[in-house]
Amino acid sequence: MLRVFRSKPKYATVRSSAPDGERRDGDPLWVRCDSCSSLIYKKELHKTLYVCSHCGFHFRMSAWERLRMLVDENSFQPAEPLVSVNPLGFPGYEEKIAQSQEALQLDDGILIGEAKIQGHSCVLGIIDFGFIGGSMGSVVGEQITRGFEYGIDKQLPVVIISGGGGGARMQEGIFSLMQMAKTAQAVGRFSKAGLFYLSVLTHPTMGGVYASFASLGDIILAEPKALIGFAGPRIVAETTRQQLPPDFQTAEYALKNGMIDGIVPRSELKDTIGKLLSFHL
Amino acid sequence: MPTVFDWEKPLVELEAKIQELRSFVYEQGLDFKDELNELERKADKLRKEIYERLTPWQQVRMARHPERPTTADYIKLVFDDFVELHGDRKYGDDQAIIGGIAAFEGEPVTVIGPQKGRDTKENISRNFGLPHPEGYRKALRLMKQAEKFKRPIITLIDVVGAYPGIGAEQRGQGLVIAECIEQMSFLEVPIICIITGEGGSGGALAIGVGDRILMLEHAWYSVISPEMCATILWKDPNRAPEAAELLKLTSTDLLKFGIIDDVITEPLGGAHRDHEGTGRQIKAFLRRYLSEVKKIPTDQLVEQRLERFRKIGHFQAVQLEESRVKL
Numbered sequence: 001m002l003r004v005f006r007s008k009p010k011y012a013t014v015r016s017s018a019p020d021g022e023r024r025d026g027d028p029l030w031v032r033c034d035s036c037s038s039l040i041y042k043k044e045l046h047k048t049l050y051v052c053s054h055c056g057f058h059f060r061m062s063a064w065e066r067l068r069m070l071v072d073e074n075s076f077q078p079a080e081p082l083v084s085v086n087p088l089g090f091p092g093y094e095e096k097i098a099q100s101q102e103a104l105q106l107d108d109g110i111l112i113g114e115a116k117i118q119g120h121s122c123v124l125g126i127i128d129f130g131f132i133g134g135s136m137g138s139v140v141g142e143q144i145t146r147g148f149e150y151g152i153d154k155q156l157p158v159v160i161i162s163g164g165g166g167g168a169r170m171q172e173g174i175f176s177l178m179q180m181a182k183t184a185q186a187v188g189r190f191s192k193a194g195l196f197y198l199s200v201l202t203h204p205t206m207g208g209v210y211a212s213f214a215s216l217g218d219i220i221l222a223e224p225k226a227l228i229g230f231a232g233p234r235i236v237a238e239t240t241r242q243q244l245p246p247d248f249q250t251a252e253y254a255l256k257n258g259m260i261d262g263i264v265p266r267s268e269l270k271d272t273i274g275k276l277l278s279f280h281l
Numbered sequence: 282m283p284t285v286f287d288w289e290k291p292l293v294e295l296e297a298k299i300q301e302l303r304s305f306v307y308e309q310g311l312d313f314k315d316e317l318n319e320l321e322r323k324a325d326k327l328r329k330e331i332y333e334r335l336t337p338w339q340q341v342r343m344a345r346h347p348e349r350p351t352t353a354d355y356i357k358l359v360f361d362d363f364v365e366l367h368g369d370r371k372y373g374d375d376q377a378i379i380g381g382i383a384a385f386e387g388e389p390v391t392v393i394g395p396q397k398g399r400d401t402k403e404n405i406s407r408n409f410g411l412p413h414p415e416g417y418r419k420a421l422r423l424m425k426q427a428e429k430f431k432r433p434i435i436t437l438i439d440v441v442g443a444y445p446g447i448g449a450e451q452r453g454q455g456l457v458i459a460e461c462i463e464q465m466s467f468l469e470v471p472i473i474c475i476i477t478g479e480g481g482s483g484g485a486l487a488i489g490v491g492d493r494i495l496m497l498e499h500a501w502y503s504v505i506s507p508e509m510c511a512t513i514l515w516k517d518p519n520r521a522p523e524a525a526e527l528l529k530l531t532s533t534d535l536l537k538f539g540i541i542d543d544v545i546t547e548p549l550g551g552a553h554r555d556h557e558g559t560g561r562q563i564k565a566f567l568r569r570y571l572s573e574v575k576k577i578p579t580d581q582l583v584e585q586r587l588e589r590f591r592k593i594g595h596f597q598a599v600q601l602e603e604s605r606v607k608l
């Protein structure tokens with residue numbers, strides 16, 4: 001059998017100042033809200049967990065920032081590191097990976113390991129949108145699969161924070177498509193073992209990520225206004241030539257249509273996850 | 282008029298010439314045997330040259346040939362006594378996916394597949410073969426029914442993708458695809474998937490989890506259509522031929538990758554040139570693979586199916602020092 005996660009003694013502990021994955025683009029001091037266009041002082045944004053103080057829009061967060069926001073101090077133990085290869089020889093893929101690795105201080109699109117959230121141990125996976133759109137290639141698929149396998153082994157719940165624009169990672173072609181099957185099956189096995197899987201959808205969760213492990217949670221939560229769906233809104237608009245409903249594919253739309261269990265503002269996310277974990281001991 | 286691709290033109294012209302000479306010989310009683318033999322030889326050579334060296338994009342075009350058999354045609358050609366079953370019991374009946382029970386060489390099986398229209402009118406009622414969530418729910422319902430009655434499941438896959446529509450999204454297209462993939466993985470009956478034409482992304486995978494996965498020679502199967510890929514890469518869908526090369530979506534590629542188990546060779550020139558011949562080929566492959574998987578004990582069947590997908594992926598483990606994930 002595969003050795004799923006690293007052996008315990010090798011686990012390091014969280015330093016108080018983890019690498020910063022803040023967006024480096026544009027103005028160094030100010031950022032414009034995607035939703036209400038207000039100018040927000042970047043330092044302010046940091047304090048509000050990247051939520052617009054004017055309209056409540058939830059900005060994307062890096063995986064590292066999410067980790068700091070969610071886990072108990074010094075509790076995160078990362079999984080064995082895996083990196084992507086270029087199975088199809090897709091032009092420009094290695095460069096894209098190298099850039100994302102450097103910018104985000106990640107090996108690939110997911111930060112995953114064992115962690116404690118409000119004292120409850122779990123497997124925690126966080127997808128980073130900044131890493132090639134948060135897409136799922138072989139590494140993300142394998143890490144998620146190993147995460148669920150580790151969960152079965154250790155009888156731990158799994159929490160996955162999803163956020164990916166494209167879903168599958170086009171550069172890995174059919175191998176990336178097959179990760180949908182692999183991860184969905186991992187969830188299936190985990191579920192049959194009677195264990196608890198909480199899926200949290202953040203802006204945006206689309207395509208192959210949404211159409212596999214992300215929508216198979218025992219409980220599915222979303223952040224306010226997160227874009228959630230299978231086909232991108234532009235493709236839907238072009239295909240149907242219809243006016244899209246104003247709230248189309250938002251978390252609110254998914255909730256209204258019965259596709260998710262609830263919407264949780266970021267400021268309450270840790271508490272809510274902690275509470276749900278405590279119900280599944 | 283049958284659709285003729287540019288690259289087929291020299292062959293089609295030669296075939297017409299042979300036909301003409303034949304009828305001339307027949308009508309006039311003249312002896313052109315040597316000439317005819319020579320032309321036939323030339324045509325054979327040309328056929329091989331053309332169809333054995335198709336580019337990935339030409340393969341995609343072949344898979345989309347308007348006269349290529351559809352799922353309903355294959356059901357007629359390969360199975361007997363098909364009884365179509367409708368509806369998802371929840372919302373509606375999606376005409377873009379057909380399914381039901383049929384006999385394969387005397388034994389009942391459940392057959393499911395997306396259905397494209399043969400003409401504009403049928404295409405509209407079938408939504409151009411692009412399924413809605415209720416279509417996938419119907420497929421799943423029929424698969425579970427098959428499991429209950431211990432019937433093998435055969436899926437025939439020819440779909441560009443799940444429909445990107447407002448209603449489809451509203452009713453949980455992504456969620457339904459995930460459910461199909463997951464639940465199909467654990468069904469305790471043999472499943473054979475045959476990609477007959479287009480294998481477009483999640484919309485194909487939703488009915489593509491099986492114990493044996495076969496693919497017709499000129500079919501394609503990919504994470505994204507070449508047009509969409511070209512749009513993302515170069516903002517130009519006209520560069521789809523280049524994208525088709527990059528995506529490695531042909532039956533030859535997928536066999537090499539171990540994603541599929543076998544390639545069902547089509548009659549030379551493609552399935553559209555010989556429906557019956559293609560049906561016979563599918564029958565022969567199905568017979569062989571179905572008898573193979575039926576021998577696998579039920580408890581091992583699901584394990585082997587899961588193992589098959591568990592292994593898929595290319596990555597590398599790195600030393601902790603090389604990892605970017607530093608605490």
Ligand SMILES: [Zn+2]
Pocket residue numbers: 033034035036037038052053054055056057
């Ligand atoms: Zn705002």
